[in-house]
Amino acid sequence: MYVNMKYILDNANRDGYAVMAVNSVNMEMARAVIEAAEELHSPIIVQFGVGQMSKLAHPDQMVPMIRAMAEKASVPVCLNLDHGPSLQAAVDAIQRGFTNVMIDASSLPYEENVKRSRIVADLAHASGISCEAELGHVGQAADGDGRTSDMYTNVEQAVDFVKQTGVDALAVAIGTAHGKYPAGYVPVLDFERLAELKAALKMPLVLHGGSGSGEENIRKAVAGGINKINVCTDAFHAAEKAMKAKWEAEPNTDYLNIMMVAEAAIKKFVKDYILLIGSNDRYTFEAADNGSKE
Ligand code: 13P
Numbered sequence: 001m002y003v004n005m006k007y008i009l010d011n012a013n014r015d016g017y018a019v020m021a022v023n024s025v026n027m028e029m030a031r032a033v034i035e036a037a038e039e040l041h042s043p044i045i046v047q048f049g050v051g052q053m054s055k056l057a058h059p060d061q062m063v064p065m066i067r068a069m070a071e072k073a074s075v076p077v078c079l080n081l082d083h084g085p086s087l088q089a090a091v092d093a094i095q096r097g098f099t100n101v102m103i104d105a106s107s108l109p110y111e112e113n114v115k116r117s118r119i120v121a122d123l124a125h126a127s128g129i130s131c132e133a134e135l136g137h138v139g140q141a142a143d144g145d146g147r148t149s150d151m152y153t154n155v156e157q158a159v160d161f162v163k164q165t166g167v168d169a170l171a172v173a174i175g176t177a178h179g180k181y182p183a184g185y186v187p188v189l190d191f192e193r194l195a196e197l198k199a200a201l202k203m204p205l206v207l208h209g210g211s212g213s214g215e216e217n218i219r220k221a222v223a224g225g226i227n228k229i230n231v232c233t234d235a236f237h238a239a240e241k242a243m244k245a246k247w248e249a250e251p252n253t254d255y256l257n258i259m260m261v262a263e264a265a266i267k268k269f270v271k272d273y274i275l276l277i278g279s280n281d282r283y284t285f286e287a288a289d290n291g292s293k294e
Pocket of ligand 1: 208210
């Protein structure tokens with residue numbers, strides 16, 4: 001089923017779990033991600049940003065392909081524009097058939113963020129899809145962003161922001177950052193801030209920079225009200241590790257086999273993550289069927 005993100009995240013918010021949003025930059029990744037979700041009866045979000053589209057995930061090919069996979073899938077699948085940087089990027093994604101757009105004006109002054117997010121939310125809603133925006137700023141792990149609370153989401157501002165923009169999901173800054181952290185560093189998340197944000201907003205909240213956060217942090221974030229977790233670096237890494245191991249074990253292995261190894265590794269990574277954040281078994285009647293047989 002090809003659905004918008006609001007549908008997926010409202011259910012997750014109601015029932016207290018989180019859904020993975022995986023940056024999937026080619027057919028193999030998208031297929032691994034969707035198959036993993038199907039096998040675990042989990043909703044899933046496939047996404048990429050404009051940088052990834054300019055390198056590998058060319059939208060002319062990727063969007064129709066993901067849409068076809070999603071329409072055949074037995075679980076809800078959303079295609080999200082990750083970190084839409086401009087109105088043009090958001091409009092382009094809406095016209096191409098994405099089912100959610102994220103507008104990221106989080107590094108601009110507050111009023112400008114409100115203005116841009118409201119325009120994109122309105123356009124998305126008029127087109128029957130949903131919208132995510134970001135308040136506070138989730139920076140780059142390599143720059144040490146996320147370690148100071150200056151960029152964290154302010155609770156009162158968040159309430160005003162959601163009221164003014166009408167966005168369906170809000171990405172919050174509570175201590176994570178995008179990309180690879182320095183070796184051995186595990187981010188310290190501000191769970192108190194998360195609790196305050198959830199209590200005030202009661203809506204789907206998004207954690208960017210999911211990679212390298214550590215299982216304990218991720219579990220606590222979900223328990224604290226995060227409903228969407230963006231993961232890119234760790235998914236790439238799962239594939240890279242498996243490909244390297246294959247090459248080392250079989251130096252003469254070929255392209256076909258290497259690609260299959262990568263796809264299988266991503267699928268396993270996504271399945272493990274789904275089990276960690278509790279979105280499994282949300283789309284099966286099995287429990288009810290077993291119950292009726294007793
Ligand atoms: P990571 O690469 O740190 O997982 O971040 C992904 C992300 O937040 C995409 O929006």
